[in-house]
Amino acid sequence: MLARISRAKEGFADYLISGARKDSIYTRDQKDKTITLYGNLQTFKQTEKYLNKYKNYESNYIHITLSFSQEDVKKLNEIDDEQKRDELFKELALIYIKHHTSGYNLENEVIAYSEAHMPKIQINEKNRQRFPHIHIAIAKYNPLDDTQLRTTFFNNSFLDDVLQSYVCKKYGFEIPRKDEDENDETDTKEKIQNKNILEDKIRSKIAITRANWIELLKDIKTADELLYFLQNDLKFEENRDFKIAGSKTYKYIKILNLQERNKKSNSLNLNGKDFSRFILKDDKNRTFPRHKSKKELEDILLSYYETRIENIYERKSKKSKEKLNNIYESENYKIKSNKNIQNSFKYLSYQQKLFIEHYDYLIKDKLEGYYVKKENNEVIVSNFSKNIQIIDKGEEIVSVKNRTNIEEQVKIMIQIALAKDWKLENIEPYGDEDFINEANRQIADLILKKNQIKNSNVEIKRVKSPLQQQKVNLQNEDLNPKINLQELKEKLDVNFLLEYVKENYKLDISNFSITDDNKIDNLKNKQKPKNVIDFLQKELNLSTKEAIEVCMEIYENSVVYSSKIEENSEHRKKRNNDR
Incomplete structure (x- = not known):
């Protein structure tokens, strides 16, 4: 399976609807059976129009095409149930959408569309075999806060290769050779244009200053990614365009042949503060993504997602964070209200x-x-x-x-x-x-x-003199001079306390019983029943101050806790009757 990615401002929706291309005489309906995998095509088309009219983004969406080789098609044909095959296509589309929108809420922050094309016409106008393929488009627009959505970076194909290799190994698809990947023609006009634009941009950024290299490599996080970027995206050759320099214990990458950098040297060392992440721990036996194990690929992706989710969340405005948290709290409420x-x-x-x-x-x-x-x-x-x-x-x-x-x-x-x-x-x-x-x-x-x-593991600070001990005693007395501890122990309803610790401390109260003298007995040990304060100290490891504060809160709000207990009791009765 081969994944190809491009960017464009418009044309995706119309192309999927009409199938029109200059080099094709067929319409979409003549060419393919279409299977919608994700999203709504009309919604995506309206988003395209909106972005072109009201935004001035360099590109409005990314377009991903997943193509299957002849060997892959044989595997797909082994799936007799069309519904199962379509579910596989949906899963593949969703994996790629999730990957490229890492850190965003799919339902509220992402506009995407995907469909599979099952060829009706098997041979195209260039006499080439046509195979099943999947189109995916992701708008670079966040409708939640009307901002530009940051898809995974485009000038570094390392993670794209990681994901493609992982998916191929996970589902048993054929991993294309690198030369096939590079030479394969794209099947939309904007992809060919974007490939040329990308190469022009890269050439313009192979610059003569350190500052330009800092900008160029800002999205690249590891030495593996850097080496991949130099060899696969910039087409650099080792020992001609770059080399591994340094000592046995400290190795870094040196960029060679930078023209007109300065009179003394036309090379640049990628080390120091700005490039410390690229220091090589081991420059031997390095493998690129397609040669790594499935476990190694998983680890790279998981690490990337964790970092990106944090980074995207940090970039959000306070208002956006509040909206997302309100959405999530609403989802939790719906779950809790489902009896x-x-x-x-x-x-x-x-x-x-x-x-x-x-x-x-x-x-x-x-x-x-x-x-x-x-x-x-x-x-x-x-x-x-x-x-x-x-x-x-x-x-x-x-x-x-x-x-x-x-x-x-x-x-x-x-x-x-x-x-x-x-x-x-x-x-x-x-x-x-x-x-x-x-x-x-x-x-x-x-x-x-x-x-x-x-x-x-916590160091306990003990008093060192009678004067310090007296100070501690005074502080405890000042905690609440109006508290009558004996009154709390005798009159605080233990049922209220048990409901409180069940809700707030996740304690299984079925292991405890209440004695006639308003104490709590642990049924799983032979210890004496405890009063409310001792119970919080011994069973939940609360300090004396914390235990008193909890008991005071419950005692002062006994009416509230009484109503809660009644509500919970009625809820349980109703649930049991419903069964």
Whole structure:
């Protein structure tokens, strides 16, 4: 499979609608059966018109064509079910759209369109075989804030090659030879024009000053990318146009034969502050993307996406960030208001959600003893003997409801969440009461263990004199001179406290019972029942000050917490009746 990329100001929508080209006598409908894979063509056409009328961008969209070789077509023909083949095409289009719009919210910040062409006419006017191919266009426009969308950089094809190589290895397509990639003719007029424009720009930027090289290489982040850029984009030859210079322990790249740079030297050393990222740790046995393993390619892409998501988010205005966060909070509200929701974990970080939602095709959950497969952009983890099935939907991890093995279901779901770098504190369980209690119990245990490890590494500052001790005692007394601790211990309703810690500390309160004297008994150990303050200190590792503040808040707002308990109780009753 060969991916070709170009930029243009207009013409994509009309070309897909009419099929008109100077060198073709056929219309679109005569040439191809079209399959819409993503977006709306009329929306894209209107966006083209808007950008040409009201914006002055150098280019208004990027155009990607995915072409299949004869060997690839044989593989595609082995798929008997046309629907499955079309789903594969949709997955390929989405991967490329997500890659080139890294860091943006697909639904709210991206306008793109893609369709597959299945040739009706098998031989074109130049007597060449026509194969299935996919067209993708991404508008360089962010409708959320009326700004220019920053697609992945165009003057460095390193990551394009990484993605193409990864996709070919993932789906078993043929990786084209480099000479085929370079010599293959594009099938739209704007691509040929853009290739010439790009080469002119590169030639003009092969400049004689360090400042121009800093500008030229600003989007290139690693030594691998730089070497690839020199050899593949600038067509430089090693030891003629550049060389590896330096000592055994410190190697860098020297650009040679820069004309009229200065009288002393016509070379430029790419080292020092501006080029420190290009220092070579190992200049032997270097491989370009198509020769790297699938795992190496995955690592490059994941690293790039993480960095780009952060960079794009930092560039957004305060207003844009607020809009995105409001959108995300609205999505969370819809999920919480759905009373028939299945058991699931939901991660609450916007940027993490964005990463998982866009790049789940790179995440591998290695769970020993479980069958793992990918269907429709979802990872399904199954263990048939234990009647467990967990679906990783990217931004949500869902378990199929059953009454057995809940503890192990939750354990696996947490393992998957941790593999995605979800923070335990941000995981919100949804579903039936048994599932929520078990999830909160396991999450609480892990949080407590993490806090214990963290606290064990903290240096404890102890008082060194009676005077200092007296000062500490006075501070504790001044904390709230009106607090009657005995009154809190005796009169604070323990039910309110348990509901509070369940909601705020993810504690499984099913492991505790309430005694007749308003204390809390841990059913899993033989310790004496604890009053409300001791409970917060011993079970949740809160300080005395924190425990008192929590108890005071609940005590002073007992009416509010009472209504919350009643609401939760009514909700549970209604849910049980609905079943």
